[in-house]
Amino acid sequence: MKKIIxxxxxxxxxxxxxxxxxxxxxxxxxxxxxxxxxxxxxxxxETGVLKSSIPIMFFDVRGGYNVDRFMQELxxxxxxxxxxxxxxxxxxxxxxxxxxxxxxxGYTVYNLKGGILYASRLGLPIEPLK
Numbered sequence: 001m002k003k004i005i006x007x008x009x010x011x012x013x014x015x016x017x018x019x020x021x022x023x024x025x026x027x028x029x030x031x032x033x034x035x036x037x038x039x040x041x042x043x044x045x046e047t048g049v050l051k052s053s054i055p056i057m058f059f060d061v062r063g064g065y066n067v068d069r070f071m072q073e074l075x076x077x078x079x080x081x082x083x084x085x086x087x088x089x090x091x092x093x094x095x096x097x098x099x100x101x102x103x104x105x106g107y108t109v110y111n112l113k114g115g116i117l118y119a120s121r122l123g124l125p126i127e128p129l130k
Contacts, residue, residue, distance in 0.1 A: 017102040017103065017105075017107060017108060018102060019099050019102045019109050020083075020108070020110045021098075022113060023112065023122075024050065024114065024115075024124055028085065029125075032052075033083055033084055034054060034082075034084040034085065035050055035053040035084070035112070036054050036056050036077075036078070036087070037049050037055045037056070037087050038059065038087070038088050039055070039057065039088050039116070040057055040060060040061050041055075041129075043116075045128075047089075047116055047120065048116075048126040048127055048129065049116070049127060049129055050116060050119055050125070051125035051126065054078065056070060056074055057070075058097055059093055071105075083108040083109070083110060084108075085111075087112040087115055087116055088115045089116055089117060090114065090117055090118075091112065091114050091118070092115075094111045094112060095111055095113075098110075098111035
């Protein structure tokens with residue numbers, strides 16, 4: 001019986017998973033959805049980060065990644081049962097990562113198209129990395 005409940009719970013979570021592709025906006029920031037900046041530390045220092053975003057590197061400078069490390073840090077910093085957003089430089093990396101997170105873990109993920117460069121052009125609040 002426990003196995004059936006576990007399977008149903010997992011299936012329900014996957015069915016609820018969704019990727020929402022949209023550009024960063026003041027409206028999204030007002031919703032106070034956690035925003036995970038998946039860029040590298042060098043990129044965070046170069047351009048700053050979207051105000052209130054949480055920097056957690058996914059791809060390193062060579063394109064390598066460690067899913068376990070990322071997931072451990074992600075789950076430690078936000079409630080992944082609730083929707084969250086991911087942002088990178090232009091939206092390229094997040095367009096690969098968002099469907100992976102949604103399909104593999106059942107998360108509802110906002111993929112912020114255009115990335116930090118688009119957010120900067122819109123004049124959204126960007127602050128230096130702390």
